[in-house]
Amino acid sequence: MIFSSILFILVFLPVFLLIYYIVPVSGRNVVLLIGSLFFYAYGEPRYIFLLLGSILVNYILGRGLGSHRKIWKLFCLLLGVSLNLGLLLFFKWAPGGIMLPLGVSFYIFQSISYLVDVYRGDIASEHSLLRLGTYISMFPQLVAGPIVTYGEVEKQLKNPKVSIEDFxxxxxxxxxxxxxxxxxxxxxxxxxxxxxxxxxxxxxxxxxxxxxxxxxxxxxxxxxxxxxxxxxxxxxxxxxxxxxxxxxxxxxSVREFYRRWHMTLGRWFTKYVYIPLGGSRGNWFRTILNLFIVWVMTSVWHGTSVNFFLWGMLLFAVIVIEKMVSPGKKTGSKTExxxxxxxxxxxxxxxxxxxxxxxxxxxxxxxxxxxxxxxxxxxxxxxxxxxxxxxxxxxxxxxxxxxxxxxxxxxxxxxxxxxxxxxxxxxxxxxxxxxxxxxxxxxxxxxxxxxxxxxxxxxx
Amino acid sequence: MKKWKSFRYIVFLCIGGMIFSTMMGYTSAIKEILFPDLLHQEKEDRFFLEKFAEELSANIQGEKNRIDGVIGIGEPDGIGEKDGAGETDPIGEDIGTEEGNDGQGNGNSDSSVILGEAGEDYFDDAVFIGDSRTVGLYEYGGLDSATFYCSSGMTLTGVFGPPNRHFKDGNWKENIADSLQENSFKKVYIMIGINDMGTGDLDYFTRHYEEMISQIRVWQPDAVIFVQSIMNVTEERSGKGDYINNEGINERNRILQEMDNGKDIFYLDINSAVCDENGNLNAEYTSDGVHLYAKYIYLWTDYLKSHAAIEK
Structure with missing residues (x-):
């Protein structure tokens, strides 16, 4: 189902909202989860089980990351990241006949962000499979983002209140x-x-x-x-x-453009790739290398055909030149x-x-x-x-x-x-x-x- | 206390919804949501019939009888047996064609028109009627002296009606019906039918196509009518699983082929110029599988030029 369709706007949405608002607070996550799974399965019946499986695996690994033993935590993290990325890369490079499952690039990235945030201690590992499942699959952002971090919705998931003003x-x-x-x-x-x-x-x-x-x-x-x-x-x-x-x-500037375009994707790459690699804190060579890695990953995320690589490299080159011409001065101002x-x-x-x-x-x-x-x-x-x-x-x-x-x-x-x-x-x-x-x-x-x-x- | 303010928008939306469904016609709004295709068909049929019912009945009865005789409506096996004028001669006597079997009938010795190479001003008094493919011909065919009554999305049932709702291509803006009555042409080229493939069966197609030709004959009594084959689509497009596929197109073209009478209605097998060995539109000639690239439109115009109606 897509948002811009009569079926969604005049049928699914009113019915869903009615149920969601009527149901008591304790039942809302269930409604949202079921509604979202229905929403997804309607458009992509084949891969609904992939989504469910992915939620389950990430839940288990997330619980593992809640442990105190460092080695075990690291193992869960590495396993989680490789499984998620592996699945994504498999579909990206799959031969012609296999199409990318709907929303996979988005919910995989979201799952990775959850695992890493738990590992780092930014959030506590989620004990409720229902809540985690709802976070990953909730239909507003399931199919095409934004890429939401768990911390942004945790509070609401634990107490799903609604108000007429929000509506x-x-x-x-x-x-x-x-x-x-x-x-x-x-x-x-x-x-x-x-x-x-x-x-x-x-x-x-x-x-x-x-x-x-x-x-x-x-x-x-x-x-x-x-x-x-x-x-x-x-x-x-x-x-x-x-x-x-x-x-x-x-x-x-083009740098600034990509701080304003698809911000949640940029945020993901910055938080989970660029900064961990060292960002721009090292020497010139290291900074350029880090930028290169991020842009290669960005272009693959969008597609594996050559034109996407060309697109990514063009932007990478321009941004490097910009950095050389006017090195980023963190003045705190949002615009150049x-x-x-x-x-x-x-x-x-x-x-x-x-x-x-x-x-x-x-x-x-x-x-x-x-x-x-x-x-x-x-x-x-x-x-x-x-x-x-x-x-x-x-x-x-x-x-x-x-x-x-x-x-x-x-x-x-x-x-x-x-x-x-x-x-x-x-x-x-x-x-x-x-x-x-x-x-x-x-x-x-x-x-x-x-x-x-x-x-x-x-x-x- | 301030909460009521938050209700304003949803109330407006609901009021708007009621206005909207009245404007759309209450029942058709519901029908539209549940059965979108049905509504379009009904609307266009109704328009066509309302406007032309009286004119058509008297004028076309004679024409219908003639064409029915050719196709053998009511006689499933007797194609062309009522009179010799539709006999399909496998090898036509066309000057300048390479392909042999394009269904041109030249059996009738009364005919003073055969097909051959077009002269300089040949297209000056020609009119092209059709859908988006004809729009491509209009924009890139280089036939600048001809008249074009075409628009994207044009259908068999809506051909004489108001300009298509969404697009107004070509150099006409009023009803084609009015334009055809006000102007005089010696050649009428038609390529239409692909947009009707989701509506009605082959009988529906035959009936409406015949009615269209009859009506054109009434308005343009001296013209030679060229029924162009519905251009095929690529194999890939045909395999998409919707109602646009080459099997259906070929069935319709076979019906159109029968309309050739060797005298003043000719069937032009445009597909022979643009398809591959398997009868699919050559994939190199198109981006979307349906419309020719601008740089390949010449294949179509060249075919037209070598299959022009010339005096014997």
């Missing part, structure tokens, strides 16, 4: 996420599909660039929308799930944009930084989007006018602008801080709620009429 705020967040996914991402997907159908050697250069912009917006709103829906759903159940995105396209400073020189520098980031990230998305290397080279060739076009029709660009221009402009506006501040204020006043209501039902109409669009990150 209200969660529903609003769910709505805005749905709007971003259905009205922006799903719509822009059509442009990318059109471009692919035409054939990359036949697109005009302006159309190629329009495609880059459109895809960049599409992948953002697809994933951000879905994450927002997840956070909203969690909120409705009383959970405060972590945010995955913080205005990434407003970043002023000199926003407050109104000196003309600095404003121009900031604008140039924005352009630089958007260019690099845009090109990196092309590498991410196109799996076949020849096709990728063709697209890049057409972007920069290096490769001559075959059967190019220049009217197609004009038509695409007319068809998708408005959506793209709205999308671009929605990337800004202003848009977010507007949402935060408007969602709690009358006018804003009426607007959200209208948008909500527009999404439902669109879903009925246009059919569902599979979420881009579903097979990761």
């Amino acid at each position: 209200d705020q969660g529903l609003k967040d769910f709505t805005i996420g749905l709007v971003m996914k259905v009205l922006l991402a799903d719509r822009l997907t059509l442009l990318w599909k059109e471009i692919s159908t035409i054939g990359y050697s036949s697109i005009s250069t302006p159309l190629a660039w329009l495609g880059v912009i459109s895809f960049s917006l599409q992948i953002y709103f697809d994933f951000f929308g879905y994450s927002m829906m997840a956070v909203g759903l969690g909120r409705m159940l009383g959970f405060r799930l972590p945010e995955n995105f913080h205005l990434p396209y407003m970043a002023c 944009c000199k926003n407050g400073n109104t000196e003309r020189k600095n404003r121009i520098v900031t604008i140039l930084k924005h352009i630089y980031v958007l260019l690099v990230i845009g090109i990196s998305w092309v590498c991410f989007a196109i799996t076949d290397m020849n096709q990728l080279m063709t697209y890049l060739g057409r972007m920069f006018g290096i490769l001559p076009g075959i059967s190019v029709n220049h009217m197609v660009f004009r038509n695409a602008c007319m068809k998708y221009g408005v959506t793209i402009l709205i999308g671009m506006f929605m990337c800004t801080d202003r848009a977010h501040r507007f949402y935060k204020k408007a969602k709690d006043n009358w006018l804003g709620m009426i607007l959200l209501t209208a948008l909500f039902w527009m999404c439902i109409w669109y879903l009925i009429v246009a059919g569902n669009n599979p979420f881009l990150y579903f097979r990761f």
